[in-house]
Structure formats: structure tokens, C-alpha cells
Amino acid sequence: QVQLVQPGSEVKKPGDSVKVSCKAFGYTLTSHYMYWVRQAPGQGLEWMGIINPSGGSTSYAQKLQGRVTMTRDTSTSTVYMELSSLRSEDTAVYYCARGTWLRADDAFDIWGRGTLVTVSS
């Protein structure tokens, strides 16, 4: 069964970094792009960036440039999203989502359950 597994939650302090994992099951990691999307409490979906697990190339939302890093470990079929210099506004559910066709205008056909990151002093 194709699925993406994420940890349930993380609690961090302002200024900390968080690294969220996303492990892929049921398909070959390198055959699809992986995306990260976040959702603040009561808010809409925000695209954070993309990683091509095949070569490791990445592209990030302008708003997060300099604070976000996406990496992958093909030996464990896992991608990671690290966000640094956390502030309260980064409190959100962070989702990984699989792209469908290796295209810029991919749809996101498989989603992880999300990781709630809470930033609080």
C-alpha cells in the first residue's frame, strides 16, 4: 500500500530548528517528486517547496528561502524537511505529499498524515 509516514508532533522553542521526516512505503522514492505543504491553525494550505529524490535538487518558496532545507536518504526511502530559526508563526501542521507526474504542475496524490510542530516558549 502506497503511504507516507510522518511523526505525530514536535514541540520547539523560538529560535530552535526542527527536522521532520517522511518515510515512503509501497513505491520507489526516486520515481516521484516530494513536496512539503504546511497549514497553520485555522488557515489554508501553504506550499513550502519540492525535492527531487532522484538527484536531490530542491526549490523552495521565496518566503522560506534561507530557513528551509529539504534532503533525502534513498537508502531508507525517507525525505526530510528542516526549518530553522523557528518563530511562533511557524506553528502548523507540516505535510509531505507525493507528486504525480514529475512535472512543475504536479498534483499531490498521496499525503502524509501531517506533523504538528508547535513553537512555544
Place this chain on the structure above:
Amino acid sequence: QSVLTQPPSVSGAPGQRVTISCTGSSSNIGANYDVHWYQQLPETAPRLLIYGYNNRPSGVPDRFSGSKSGTSASLAISGLQAEDEATYYCQSYDSSLSGSVFGGGTKLTVL
């Protein structure tokens, strides 16, 4: 302010048909990038509903359909059911931003 504009809410009675609009610009929908739609139930991850204007993944009822014209797209839901009550998001790619963009979401209430 989202790059793609959706109405905050729509409503309809069971059995009725509702549509949700998604308005973009020449750098996203108008540039012929695909538009996709997602359904999000409370406290759950989004689910792909429609991809590439009007294609449904396996398991999505044919009551859901998509369309596109110019710089806008629409999601139509016919034969409204109580289980359709959710928030719906449109998504596309924006060449000016070099990334995917979402609409702000539309909350559907089944009366």
C-alpha cells in the same frame, strides 16, 4: 492573500448542485498549467479530488467534476450529500513564483 482566489464559503441543500470558483492569472491558470482540487475534512490531511482540470482518482465519485476557462477554474459537486461538507482547495503552478500555489480554501456547508 492567496495567489488563487476562492470564495470563503458556499452552501447547498442535499441533492443540489454547487460550484466553487478558483480565479488565477496569466502566470498560473492562464498559462495553461494544470489545476487540481483537494477535499479536506476536519482534522485530516487533504485528499486529491480532481487533477488536470477534470480527472478523478480512483474512488472519487463522478458527482465531482472540474472545468477551466481562461484564468479561472471551477469545481462542481452535484447530488450534494452530507459527507461532502468539507473545505475545498484549488492548486496550480505559478511561473512568476516558480512554485505551486493554492487557493485560500472554500468551506462547503450542506444545509
